[in-house]
Amino acid sequence: MSTATQPARAFARKEQPEESRYARFGLSLPRVTLRALEKRGIYCQSGISIEHQHLAQRYVLRATECGGAVADMGRYCAYLDPEGNPVPWLQPIDSLSGNGRHAIVIAPELVRIEMLRVGRTYELAISKHSLTYLEGRTRPVIASTLLFRGRQGTLALELWKEENRRLRGSIAPVFYTAAGELRRTPERFEEAVMKTTGALCCVGCHHTHIAGPPSTIAGGCP
Numbered sequence: 322m323s324t325a326t327q328p329a330r331a332f333a334r335k336e337q338p339e340e341s342r343y344a345r346f347g348l349s350l351p352r353v354t355l356r357a358l359e360k361r362g363i364y365c366q367s368g369i370s371i372e373h374q375h376l377a378q379r380y381v382l383r384a385t386e387c388g389g390a391v392a393d394m395g396r397y398c399a400y401l402d403p404e405g406n407p408v409p410w411l412q413p414i415d416s417l418s419g420n421g422r423h424a425i426v427i428a429p430e431l432v433r434i435e436m437l438r439v440g441r442t443y444e445l446a447i448s449k450h451s452l453t454y455l456e457g458r459t460r461p462v463i464a465s466t467l468l469f470r471g472r473q474g475t476l477a478l479e480l481w482k483e484e485n486r487r488l489r490g491s492i493a494p495v496f497y498t499a500a501g502e503l504r505r506t507p508e509r510f511e512e513a514v515m516k517t518t519g520a521l522c523c524v525g526c527h528h529t530h531i532a533g534p535p536s537t538i539a540g541g542c543p
Contacts, residue, residue: 347398347435348446354437358396363389364421365396367435369450369463372427380452380461381427386410389420389526392481395438397520399531400431403449405509409535419525424532432468434513434531438521441479443494445471447510469506471496480522489519490530 347367350358358365365388372383388397400408408431410424430451437444447469452461474494478485493515496504506514513531520530 347433347448348437348444350437354439357394361391361394362418362420363391363394363396365398365435366422367398367433369431369433371452371461371463379429381429382431382450382452382463383411383425383427384431384433385414385422386424386426386529386532387422388520390438390481390520390522390524391420392524393440395481395521395523396436397517397526397530398433398435399513399517399520399529400426400428400433401510401513401531402428403430403432405432405507405513407513407531407533410529410532413529416527419527423526423529426532432510434510434517436514436517436521441476443471443474443476443496443518443521445469445474445494445496445506445514447506447514469504469510471504471506476518480519481524489522490516491519493518 366385369382369384371380373380384400386399389395390397402408408426408428411427413424414422416422430449432447432449435446446467449466449468451464453464454461471494474496476492476494478488478492480486480489480492493506493511496506498504516530520526523530
């Protein structure tokens, strides 16, 4: 049986510090936002599970690249290795409706990039997830660390419009601190954040924006 993290909820894990919740469960979204995403047919599951490979005799992390957009809203979740490189997919997933699951990824360590867009306002959480072993236990647990949290970022361009399609994947929203100072994402994740920003504006998305086939991923995301 999988040990999975659960979807982020504003009411979940209230006893944990805010930063810990972001690290493990992803963006903490209020019910009204989750209902709005469901109403628009945008499916995005940020959960990560522990799986055991019996032939290799090792544990790995399993996650799903998923999400998409409509004109006024988008949500997307994608995965990298700790150096910021795309993780090859285990298998792609096709669907009729779009804005859902796109690919399964498996790796010993994962960096999750999760973003939400409401109009021209963006939320971003980047977190690292790895396996750690506790004394007296043979099955590992997930150790999660928040690497970056961007709140209420802005991007004036309406990338979901067809005339701006060519700019998707080349620009990202700007985030500020509470004091008005610019907050930069870690350099090794900048390209992935731009691609995920494009995914948030990919209306009716049917494809991955980060993960790719194992045979081509070394040369970059197709």
